[in-house]
Amino acid sequence: MTPPALPLALDVVVPVYNEEVALEASVLRLAAYLDEAVRVPWQITIADNSSTDGTAVIADALADRVPNVRVIHTARKGRGYALKLAWGSSAAEVLAYVDVDLSTELSALPPLIAPLLSGHSDLAIGTRLARSSRVVRGGKREFISRSYNVLLHGMLGARFSDAQCGFKAIRSDVAARLLPLVQDDAWFFDTELLVIAQRSGLRIHEVPVDWIDDLDSRVDIVPTVMEDLRGVVRVGRDLMRGVIPVQSVYAEFGRAPIGAVARPSFLGQVVRFGAVGAASTLAYALLYVLLQGIWGAQAANFAALLLTAVANTWANRRFTFAIRGPAKAATHQFQGLIVFAIAWIITSGSLVALNALAPDAPTAVEFVTLTVANLVATALRFVLLRRWVFRRSSEREGVLSSPSADSVVLSTDSGSGGRAGSGLLQSGSDESPPLPVSPPPVPSPSSQKASAA
Incomplete structure (x- = not known):
């Protein structure tokens, strides 16, 4: 009796735009690695992002001759849009993407997907900013990357370390819920997805990577930075106004805090309040310097004050007064602006x-x-924050009933995350042994083509 085919476990998307030089070699290298190191059913999706050179022809040829490779074409540009289309049309349990230049060493792929296949985590990202990461790139890009992540930590309360590394994965059920909430279709897509995931109480797994900068990168740094800054403001505003429904996402996928959330003592609150104030002052100075040459003194001053006021309220909410979860977050921000x-x-x-x-x-x-x-x-300001904005009733002093949307666990262990996964694990990982597979049989996809305008 022929054993039933296993369901598709992994789809690795390679978004491309005018990559006729690098595409074939990269896809062949990726396919060879997956065939050798990954023991679950996989496929590669080439997402042709409205290329104007010979990329589309090469992609079609690869899908015809290389097993488990498919290609989709879209007439609309934008990496985020290509990923939405590719991930949204995939039947795989785990959806990943890598940059076509394969700047990230592929040995990081098994530990990237393992916690998603096991159900331990919801998303996984490669990070170039971990202490154990090995990165080769110029000082300018290093400064921009670290400054951007500092900005995300201050303005949006991000707790993941690297938003823009082109090496990420997500569970398909989580992607189906989050992708419709992500507005950006370009380079800010990654950041917006991760911020929404974190605020929804999802677990983000981080993997230190070895990464070598691509000197032939198509990214135009200045316009991309400006678009990212506008995206940060938009997402912060939408979160504050409650436009992004993080609480409903939490109800489906969020992970509540384990144990009681203790509130700091009065002295601890004073010390934390002072530390947050000092950090806010430094953030204001940095923002003013960055924006003054673009928008002028008055506009830069107003924007820097507004952004730091929002970040200050979030930081005091999270660290000074130990309030977590999206419940009343928008109200707290509005009250914080009044206090400011x-x-x-x-x-x-x-x-x-x-x-x-x-x-x-x-x-x-x-x-x-x-x-x-x-x-x-x-x-x-301290008195108003303590006695008005972040005042707790006695019945809320222990474990809060609201979701821990401002919390995210950056974990590299294989402990249980509270949800069972399919038990699909890859070879080549030293973290966990293979587990049995017992999902319903679905035929493994072969080479295929799809197109979308």
């Missing part, structure tokens, strides 16, 4: 009052006045 405005009125009003009462007051008097006003404003 009150503090600003006190400091600005002190100068107005001084000029009205003593128009010829020396600079030293102005300095003392502003210092006292800032101390009063800071103390008042």
Whole structure:
């Protein structure tokens, strides 16, 4: 009796745009690696992203002659759009993507997909910024990458370490829920997907990678950075307004905190409040410097103040007062902006009052006045945050009933995450032994073509 074919476990998407030079060699190398190192049924999807050179012809030829390779064509540009289309049309249990230049060493692929196949994690990303990662790239790209991730941590509360490494994977059931919520179809797609996943309480697994920069990269850095900054503002605004339904995603996939969430003591709150304030000041200075040359002094000042106020409220919510989950997050942000405005009125009003009462007051008097006003404003801000914005009723002092949407576990172990997976694991991984497979039989896909406009 012929054993039933196993269901498709892994689909590795290779998004391409005008890559006629690198495409064939990269796909053949990827297929050879998967055939040797991965023992679950797999396929490669070439996502031709409206190429204008010979990429489409080469992709079709590869799909015809290489087993388990398919190609989709789209007339619409954008890496994010290509990934949405490829992932959305795949029957695989785990959906991944790699850059066509294969800058990331493929040996990181088994540990990337293992926690998703086992059900331990929901998404997995390669990170170039872990201590054990080995990365070769220029100083300019290194600075931009690290600065961008610092910005994400401050502005959106991101807790993943590398948003833009072209080496990611996601469970198909999670992708089906999250992809419709991601608006960006270009380079910001990765960041938006990860932020929504984290805020929905999903578990993101990180794998340190070996990575060599592609000197022939098609990425135009300046426009991409500007689009990413606009994306950060948009996602932050939508999260604050409750436009992105992270609570409903949590209801399906989120992982609640284990054990009680203890609130810091009063002294601990004061210390954390001060640390958050210092970090906010540094973030404001950095943002002002970055934006001043683009938007001018006034617009840069307003944007930097607004972004740091939002980040400050989030940080105090999460770290100073230990409140987690999306419940009332938008309300807290609105109240935080009111508190910020009150503090600003006190400091600005002190100068107005001084000029009205003593128009010829020396600079030293102005300095003392502003210092006292800032101390009063800071103390008042702490009191309002503690007693009004983040006040807890006694029945909420223990484990909160709201989801831990601001939490994400960056894990590399193989412990249980609370949901059982299919038990499909690859060879070549030292982390976990293979587990038996017992899903319904579905034929493994062969070479195929699909097209979408």
